[in-house]
Amino acid sequence: MSHSITLTVNGKTVSATVEGRTLLVDFLREHLSLTGTHVGCDTSSCGACTVHIDGVSVKSCTTLAAQADGTSVTTIEGIANGDEMHPIQEGFKEKHGLQCGFCTPGMVMSAADLLKKNPHPTETEIRQALEGNFCRCTGYHNIVQAIQYAAEKMQKVEA
Incomplete structure (x- = not known):
């Protein structure tokens, strides 16, 4: 089953249709080309996929993209202030x-x-x-x- 989602990623609104089983990490990497979020273990053990959803750390390898519908997601690409490192x-x-x-x-x-x-x-x-x-x-x-x-x-x- 497909889901239409709209979320804000690093300050930009994005909309897409995703399969219900699409993981947030895969959506970020494959659909948005934000490859700074890494896939390490696929079991939420390693933390390489950590992003913020509405300001809270979550493991994006065990979060469905559809669960992020209507939220604000920040990835490693969005933490800096322009060219100035965080x-x-x-x-x-x-x-x-x-x-x-x-x-x-x-x-x-x-x-x-x-x-x-x-x-x-x-x-x-x-x-x-x-x-x-x-x-x-x-x-x-x-x-x-x-x-x-x-x-x-x-x-x-x-x-």
Whole structure:
């Protein structure tokens, strides 16, 4: 069965007809060519597919595109401010928070959700917030430092 959907993706309204079984991650990647959202495990275990729906982190590999009808979706492509990196992206660059980069989009999106809810997280709170995101390369130390960097930078901007 097909569904007509309309949603806002990274600030732009899009409409499409999708099969009922179309996953949001596939809709983003295949229909909208937003390939920054990665497919890692298809079981919501790795977090590489994390996006925001109405400002909340979700795993797009277990969310149907039809479920996103009428919502606002933000992907890794929509988190920056034009050509200016988001402070979390900058933190990953400055603190060497990535190696292969496969998990990075999901990590950034999860971190953005954390910092929106808790702008002053402890190291433990950062690690807990990332429990749903797997990185097979870094050991997480630099990822945590990148998020701490972003939190400090975002606090300075607000002050």
